[in-house]
Amino acid sequence: MISRQVVRKASFVLIGLLLLGAALVSGCGSKESAQTPAPALAGNLTIAGSTSVQPFSEVLAEQFMAQNKGVQISVQGGGSSVGIEAAVSGAANIGASSRALKDEEKNKGLVDTTIALDGIAIVVHPSNTVTNLKSEEVMNIYLGNIKNWKEVGGPDAPITIVSREEGSGTRDAFTDLVMKKKDIVKTAIIQNSTGAVRTTVAGDKNAIGYVSMASVTQEVRALSIDGVAANEANVKAGTYKIQRPFLYVTKGAPEGLAKAFIDFVLSAEGQKLIVEEGAFSISK
Amino acid sequence: MQPVQPRIYLRRGEKAIEKLLVLSAAIFIIVIALITIFIFSKGLPLMVKVGLGDFIFNSDWRPSKGMFGIGAMVLGSLAVTVSAMVWAVPLGISTAILMAEIAPARVGRLLGNMVELLAGIPSVVYGFVGLVVIVPFIRNYLGGNGLSVLAGAIILGIMILPTVINISRDSILAVPKEYKEGSLALGATHYQTIRRVIIPAARSGIITAVVLGMGRAIGETMAVVMVTGNSAIVPGSILEPVRTMTSNIVLEMGYAAGDHQAALFATGVVLFVFIVALNLMVNMAAKAGTDNGRK
Numbered sequence: 102m103i104s105r106q107v108v109r110k111a112s113f114v115l116i117g118l119l120l121l122g123a124a125l126v127s128g129c130g131s132k133e134s135a136q137t138p139a140p141a142l143a144g145n146l147t148i149a150g151s152t153s154v155q156p157f158s159e160v161l162a163e164q165f166m167a168q169n170k171g172v173q174i175s176v177q178g179g180g181s182s183v184g185i186e187a188a189v190s191g192a193a194n195i196g197a198s199s200r201a202l203k204d205e206e207k208n209k210g211l212v213d214t215t216i217a218l219d220g221i222a223i224v225v226h227p228s229n230t231v232t233n234l235k236s237e238e239v240m241n242i243y244l245g246n247i248k249n250w251k252e253v254g255g256p257d258a259p260i261t262i263v264s265r266e267e268g269s270g271t272r273d274a275f276t277d278l279v280m281k282k283k284d285i286v287k288t289a290i291i292q293n294s295t296g297a298v299r300t301t302v303a304g305d306k307n308a309i310g311y312v313s314m315a316s317v318t319q320e321v322r323a324l325s326i327d328g329v330a331a332n333e334a335n336v337k338a339g340t341y342k343i344q345r346p347f348l349y350v351t352k353g354a355p356e357g358l359a360k361a362f363i364d365f366v367l368s369a370e371g372q373k374l375i376v377e378e379g380a381f382s383i384s385k
Numbered sequence: 386m387q388p389v390q391p392r393i394y395l396r397r398g399e400k401a402i403e404k405l406l407v408l409s410a411a412i413f414i415i416v417i418a419l420i421t422i423f424i425f426s427k428g429l430p431l432m433v434k435v436g437l438g439d440f441i442f443n444s445d446w447r448p449s450k451g452m453f454g455i456g457a458m459v460l461g462s463l464a465v466t467v468s469a470m471v472w473a474v475p476l477g478i479s480t481a482i483l484m485a486e487i488a489p490a491r492v493g494r495l496l497g498n499m500v501e502l503l504a505g506i507p508s509v510v511y512g513f514v515g516l517v518v519i520v521p522f523i524r525n526y527l528g529g530n531g532l533s534v535l536a537g538a539i540i541l542g543i544m545i546l547p548t549v550i551n552i553s554r555d556s557i558l559a560v561p562k563e564y565k566e567g568s569l570a571l572g573a574t575h576y577q578t579i580r581r582v583i584i585p586a587a588r589s590g591i592i593t594a595v596v597l598g599m600g601r602a603i604g605e606t607m608a609v610v611m612v613t614g615n616s617a618i619v620p621g622s623i624l625e626p627v628r629t630m631t632s633n634i635v636l637e638m639g640y641a642a643g644d645h646q647a648a649l650f651a652t653g654v655v656l657f658v659f660i661v662a663l664n665l666m667v668n669m670a671a672k673a674g675t676d677n678g679r680k
Contacts, residue, residue: 152639180639261530266615266636267448268645284447290532290626291615293636304521305530 143171146358150177150184150197151270152294153313154347157217157378158197164374165365172358181270185211188350194359196350199270199313212354216366217347217380220314220336221274222323224299226306231255233325236342239279242309245286250307262289263301263310271295274345275311311343315379337381347380424657428650440651446617448637448645455652457619461627462659464620465537465609466602473542474595477549481594484550485557486579497554504547512611515540520612529624532614537627540608545598552597556590557583592670600663603656606631630656 148158155178162174179187181198188196189209202213223239225231231253234242241247242260251257264285265272276282290308292298295316302310303320310321314331317323323331326343335341349355355363365371372382432440435453443454480500484493519539524531560583568578584591606629614626615636628636634649634656641649 178639182642183639186642266639267446268637268639268641273449284450287618288616288626290530291617291628291636293610293615293639297611300516301532304516305524307530 141171142169142358142361144173144358146172146174146195146362147187147193148174148176148184148195148197148349149179149187149193150350151181151199151347152178153199153219153270153315154184154197154216156315157347157375157380160374160378161362161366161371164370165362169361174362180268181273182268185350188352191352194351195355195362198348198350199345200273200348201346202348202350210352211350212352213348213350214355214363214367215346215383216349216363217372217375217383218336219345219347219380220331220333220341221271221278221311221343221345222314222317222331223326223343224302224310224312224317224321224323226302226308227320227322228306229255229322231324232322233328236279236326239326240281240283243280243285243289244283245288258307261305261308262286263298263308264289264291265298265311266291266293269293270345271311271313275343278343278345279311333376333381421657424650424653427647428652428654431644431647432651432654434644435648435651441655444617444619446633448641448648451644453644453648453651455630455633455648455655457617458628458630458633458652459655460619461534461613462603462629462631462656464534464623464627465541465613465629466599468534468538468623469541469545469602470595470599472538473545474549474598476542477546477594477598478553478591480546481550481553481557481591482579482584485554486575486583500547500550503543504551508544508605508607509611511540511544512608515608515612523624527624530614530626532612532626534613534620534623534625534627536612537609537629538623540612541602541605544605544608545601548601549594549598552594553587553591556587556594559590560586589670593667596663596667596670600660603629603659603663604631606635610635630659 146162148162155176158176162176166172166174177193181200184193184196184198185202185206186196187193188211189206196211198213199219202211223234229250231250234253238247238253242253243262243264245262247253248260249257250260262285265275272285276285290301292301292310295312298310298312299316299318299321302308312321314323314333314336317331325331326341329335329341331341331343336344349363349366351359351363354360366375367383372384376382431453439454441459442456443452444456444460445452445454446457480496484496488496515536519536520531520533522531523529523533523536527535564582564586565578568582569575573581609629610632613628613632615628615632616626617628617633618626620627630652633652637645638649
């Protein structure tokens with residue numbers, strides 16, 4: 102009898118907790134929908150896509166929201182393909198891509214706006230004595246033909262090749278720009294984010310990797326390619342060849358809030374933020 | 386009058402709870418069914434397109450070129466899992482025996498708490514420790530670049546220890562006291578009793594522990610991605626990098642689209658079949674156990 106009562110009490114407590122939980126969840130829901138849109142620029146905007154573009158979108162969105170109090174911009178990652186897919190499906194108002202659109206994607210009625218340029222830096226451990234590589238040498242390292250640093254004027258040590266995963270915008274750009282579309286050697290270490298590549302290279306004195314120039318930190322050193330230093334000026338001048346565009350993709354021409362935001366990004370103020378964040382403005 | 390009212394109240398309450406329980410179970414079953422249907426519907430068409438044999442046994446993984454063979458990943462999952470089991474299972478079972486049979490109760494409880502703590506650490510923390518401590522150690526003292534099968538095996542082994550230890554200990558503690566007393570009364574030493582009586586009687590539980598540990602090892606992702614280097618190759622030695630099926634999914638899902646995405650779902654299908662097979666093995670072990678206990 103006692104145990105029965107205990108069970109009964111326990112189940113009431115349980116039901117109570119469940120109800121409380123349900124009430125909380127529904128409470129949260131109603132709060133969000135209760136937000137009344139203010140006049141002028143207002144509403145929600147979702148940007149999803151390339152993790153290379155993400156930090157730029159975040160800074161730009163922050164500034165735009167500070168200027169337009171009624172606007173809520175949510176910036177999500179996911180990758181270029183996810184961003185483009187989200188723009189097609191409407192899951193995001195703006196898709197961010199760090200590669201040019203494929204034909205099959207353009208056929209879905211997408212419009213792309215180039216918002217910035219980014220260089221891809223070939224990075225090594227700071228202690229590496231190699232400071233310059235020819236782009237063929239980089240290609241041959243990633244093809245697995247050059248296996249030792251001494252073949253390119255460095256110490257007698259095996260090269261640890263670090264690459265991004267298949268489908269990554271950075272990898273696509275790298276294979277297009279450096280590899281001439283040839284396959285990266287299968288024994289390469291694969292990391293699935295810019296940060297992970299950088300950490301791996303920073304932790305292995307024989308490693309070589311490639312990351313967005315905006316993500317180069319003191320932990321690693323960017324090599325000159327064909328005698329051209331990996332810096333902003335050389336990307337903008339077009340002399341540093343390993344570079345790619347950052348795109349905002351919309352379904353049809355941008356309109357409403359999306360248009361207002363993209364206009365802001367292309368304005369002098371927006372471009373200044375992009376430069377401060379480490380990529381290069383589209384204006385020459 | 387007085388005893389009647391609470392009884393009606395009780396019955397109503399019970400009915401409500403009963404319905405709530407049925408509802409919970411139904412939701413659970415629906416969720417499982419939906420996940421299964423979803424994974425299979427996304428993954429199977431590609432497996433059929435590529436050919437089941439080619440998909441599972443071919444080691445050419447170049448999604449951008451339309452080559453979808455996860456053979457290297459299937460072998461990779463097995464290589465990392467088996468090498469983790471090789472050291473973690475004996476260690477785990479020995480610890481379980483110590484905790485249940487040999488150590489004083491207080492020490493046993495202390496060890497139990499430590500094992501609980503081990504089980505509670507998030508896998509990304511294990512991965513980080515592996516990346517910062519184990520990978521450089523392997524690179525400096527054993528060769529290769531450190532990101533390797535071995536690094537994965539060490540981290541995974543630590544991660545499955547709590548599963549192996551807890552379930553083994555519980556099954557050892559569940560062996561009827563009379564068995565032990567009988568054995569000791571016949572003049573067997575404590576060690577002989579453990580080896581000849583207690584472990585055989587707890588065998589099914591220990592097998593369950595091992596298989597569940599294996600399931601955890603195959604399914605683990607985050608820590609493995611961080612320490613194994615993720616090259617889609619068949620590793621030639623335990624010092625070479627490797628990619629597991631779970632790693633394959635988590636590495637590439639961010640950017641995958643079209644057939645590539647379907648291939649990742651198909652990888653999930655293979656993984657799903659592996660886990661179901663392991664669960665069936667657990668059930669069989671449990672059934673064998675009921676016979677064993679009576680022999």
